[in-house]
Structure formats: structure tokens, C-alpha cells
Amino acid sequence: MELCEGGELLDRILSRGGKYTEEDAKAVMSQVLNVVAFCHLQGIVHRDLKPENFLFTSKDENSELKVIDFGLSDFVKPDERLNDIVGSAYYVAPEVLRRTYTTEADVWSVGVIAYILLCGNRPFWAQTESGIFKAVLKADPSFDEPPWPSLSDEAKDFVKRLLNKDPKKRMTATQALGHPWIKSYKDVRVPLDILMFKLMKGYMRSSSLRKAALRALSKTLAVDELSYLKEQFALLEPNKSGTISFKNVKALNALEYRRMDFDEYCAAAFSVHQLEALDRWEQHACCAYELFEKDGNRAILIEELISELGLGPSVPVHAVLHDWIRHTDGKLSFLGFVKLLHGPSRNLVKPQ
Template sequence: MNVVTAAIKIAVRLCEGGELLDRILSRGGRYTEADAKLIIVQILSVVAFCHLQGVVHRDLKPENFLFMSKSEDADMKLIDFGLSDFIRPEERLNDIVGSAYYVAPEVLHRSYSVEADIWSIGVILYILLCGSRPFWARTESGIFRAVLRADPNFDDIPWPLVSTEAKDFVRRLLNKDYRKKNECCSSSHKFNHNGILACVMIAHPWLSSESHPIPLDILIYKLVKSYLHASPFKRAALKALMRNARDATKESRVPDILNTMAPLSYRKMDFQEFCAAAISIYQLEALETWDQIGSTAFDYFEQEGNRAVSVEELARDLNLCPTEHPILRDWIRSDNGKLSFVGYTRFLHGVTIRSSNTRH
């Protein structure tokens, strides 16, 4: 074997259990809800891992999931990353790729991100539960028209016998408006996981009875680590934002996520501290209600955490050098030396000097 051949040779694990498609066909096309849950949790978990690494698969289908063995409870592996791509936060892809029956409407509209994979998972789950495709036509163009215009059929057998939670989950996976996929749960079980869709979907009530780990968003890890190293003043500023948290947050699986953060366990964190640490200011600022959130948080910060602060202290928290101190003076009120509202929001943001000169 020459050096070039050796360099490109890779080792892959043998999957002896065959494709998910083969198992679907062997069952006559229908899985029980309990069995479908086991499949979909594995799919969501591996896809969540990919998305958190910035990878979108773009060709999720039963043929691309292989079982490790012929056992009924065998683990699955995702294969065929030939169409996958790296994607940055807020980036949108525009090339039409994937298999027709599983392609998302966002892909056909040439503007999509990780939600394209979520749609494909919805198609797979629909097939698992009823044995037929949600969108069908004799030609590829006909399939694309159905994906864009038609709604899945939930009236025929076996759908009347399928649980309300399962149907709700499928509908959310197959929501044509990708912005609403993040609203994964019923009003009493909402769980916002920083827009990481696969992680959010795992927390849906239909899957809540299952024992499975919550994939940990690396962003959460970094935010919490930063919080633990922040000054008491910075932590007080972040905690003020928690006044806007919904009661439903307390019903989420935050304790499960905390248990996955053992490397940071040298400093114990309670529920409120974790939620404060995991807040992403950039994402909050994107909300239409940001002005109200910021104002309410500042009012609470005024009562509970705001105090006289020096420019030097702010500079240390923000890692700014002395030449940049003049910018920070505008953040502090002259009458009492405390942060102003503008100073509070910029302090939370960790704004750069360049953006300080252009934003108000």
C-alpha cells in the first residue's frame, strides 16, 4: 500500500442490522408510538449533535440510518454525509439538495438552515406512525408542489388512533414556517433552548416520558463558564434578566442539563443562576420585545444590583485597555455613579469600541 492510499483510507464501524427503511418495510410500514419514540429520540440526538457542531446533514431519510445489529433495540448510526455542509449561526443556505420525499419547503425556497433536517425528521416520523409518506406524487416536480402547498393527512387510519401529543409533535416537525418550529411544546410545556431546534424537539411532551440525555449546546457551556468567571456585578446584571423568564421555564429539563455539566461543578449553581448564566444577550436583542425585556430587567437591576461603579471596574469586566476608558464614562450617571440604562444594556452585551461609536 503506498503512502497516498494509506492517507485516504478510513475505518468505519460495521453496521450489521440493516437500514431503518428495511425495518419499516418488514413491519408493514407501521410502528407503535412506543417503538417510534425509541427511533426518533436516537435520530434527534444524533442530529442535535451535528447541528451543535455547525453541520447540517441535508439528506436525512430511512436509508441513511443503519442499525448496529439485528436486535430490535439496536443503536442506530447516521451515514452518508456527502450532501452535508457547515453552517454558521444566522447563515442561510440556498442550494437545492436532498431526496425529494424528504426535502423541506425552505430548501425549495432556497433559504434554509438546520430546520431543513428537522422537516426531514418529521417526514420519517410520519412514515413510522402511519406507513405512508405525507407528500406524494408520481414525479419529482409533483412532490415538490405537494411539499410547498399541501398539508399532511391526519384524518385517515391510523391517525384517529394516534395520541394527541404524537400528532402535535409531527405537525410541529412539519411546520412550513421554520420560525415556529422553535415553539416546540404546548403552552404549558414550553422550552426554549436558544433556537437549537433538535435539542428543543427532544423536550416535546410526547418524548418527555422517555429517559434520554439532553444534548448540551456548546453555546450554553461557554455562557455558563463565562458566568462563573464573571464579577459579582456582572452576575447581578445578568440575574436581572431572569425577571422576564416564564413560569414554564421552571417546568423544563434544566436540571437534566445541569447534570451534564460536571466539568463546571467546582462551583455549585442553583436553577436561577443557571438560567441567568445561559442567557444569550444577542438572541434576546433579536426579539421584538427586547425593549420591554431590557427595561424591565434594568428596573429590577436598579433595585437589587445597581451600585456606584468605576470606569476601571467596567474596563476589567469587559477586558478593555485604558485608551478605551472614555467610551465607558458615558455609561455611568454623573449624579450617583451608577450604570445608566444604556450603560446597563451595553455592559451586558460586552460591546466593542467600534460598535460603541455607532450604536445608541
């Protein structure tokens, strides 16, 4: 067992008067995110990330950080979800309180730590545990009080994207390492993203119609989004012809695809939900629908669309017809196109 003589991250925060400068916070957050991204790639959810559970190896200002206390951690498969409420009240994610969560819950806790590092206050506070839980579920963290107005827009965007209450729209730990705020600190090595495997598996199991919709949307991605995808693609070691093979990727090698070029990879490996969380989502969707109309849209039967979206019998057929399929030619409407992009919703809950 390794001896860590530098004390807890919490003690360092308190010794600095409750908050860090942006540059010092970047140094801490890059280390925190590296270890969380590594754990998630191994299928491990820590479930109790907080400043008390990060130790410095020495008293040096630039000391390395280590995460401790894996007593509440659990293994989770890419398609599984956990359902037991564990963790520390101030750092618990909304979806944990709703009893359906996975690795994204750790990222929320990292967001709480980042908020505290930058301003010295907790984003959610109450005098009772039930009050804290209510705040986590309903309240939005404040970015109006000092020092937030004096902090960079990138710092605020970084924290906001970690503290998105919708886990599907929240950044992953790996994506957070690639965020401009962290990258401006130093050249951070970005590891493989566990989310990429989930998205690619969903894409490869999709119908040709949904693949066409995703390809159209991928053509609207901005430079920063494409840059992240290029980094991830390179980690999969494409061959000289610019394609990747999944025979050595355990999470994907059982699937029918064996090779994929970068253009198709972009369609497979980006998150529609995360794109939807951005201010420019409407522009992305409208441009993608125009492309889809030219090359991909076709007449679709109502039964086919219901199957595509994994809809249950409770969905009224006339509502689907009215909103998602055009009466004029039987092709997908803009709303139907957006629904198709999101795909079916199927969650498996891991039993306790």
C-alpha cells in the first residue's frame, strides 16, 4: 500500500482560503479526471468522489493526487444501470437519487469538486440531507455571485457541462479532459472514452435509415467536435488506408462490422444528446435535416417507425402519424427526424 503524506484535497482547499486560482484548479482537475476516466474505461464507478477521497502523495505544491476509498465502488457493464442510492449528499448526482445511473454519476461529483475549487462554495446546499437532495434534483447552481463574473467563460462552461442534470447530455471524464479550459493548461493526454463504445455499438445495431440520419448530422459538426473525434479515432490505431478494425476491441469485436473509415466513425461515435445540450443544436439539426432530405429520407410505415424508436403500445398512433410523418409523401418530418436521431431508449438495471 502506498503512503500518501500530502493530506487530503479538502485540507488544501481550506488552507487556500476555500478556493483555487483557475490555473491551480486546472492542475487538480486534470489529475482527478485522468483517474476517473481510467476507472470508467475499466467499467468501475467510484460512487463517492469528494475532496476527502483524494490524497496528495507529498506536501509539495505540485504533488501527484491519488483517489482512495473504493468501498462503495461497483463494476457496471456498458448497457447496465445501477439503482442503489450511495455516496455523500453534497456530491450525489440527480440520477442516483432517481435510482438509475452509471458512470456519468461520477462526472457529476467531479463537477461539484470543480465548482468548489473555483469559488469556495458548494453548488447545492441545505441544512438537512433531504434538503440537499431536493436542491440537487431541482435547483441550478449559481454562476452570478463572485468570483464567477471574474472567471473565464471557458471555466464556467466546463463546470456547467459537468453539472448538467441530464446524464446523457453531461460530458464524460474523457471529454472533460479534452475541454478547452483543461487543454489550455497543458497538453493533456486524452484516453479512450467509454462512451464511444456505447455509441458505436448503438450505431452498428441501428437500421439503415437511422444511420443515414446520423451521417447527415455528423456532417454539421464543428471543428472542436471533429478534433475530439479525430483524437479518439487515432487511439483506435487506423491502418494505412485510414480504417479501423474492431477485432482487437473486446467491447465491439462480436458485432458485424469489421472496418470503419473516419467519416462513418464520426456518425457512429458522437452523442446526439450532448450536441442537443449546446446553444447551436437547432442550427445543427436544421442543416442535418436538409442533408437528410437530399440523401436518406424516404417513405416509412408507421409500424416501422414505432419499431425504430422502440415505442410501446401507450403511444397513440395518430399522434405519431401527425407529428413525425408528413401527410404529403409519407416521409419523416423534421420532428420525426430528430426522434430518429435519438433512437430507441432501452435501459437495463443491474439488480442489487
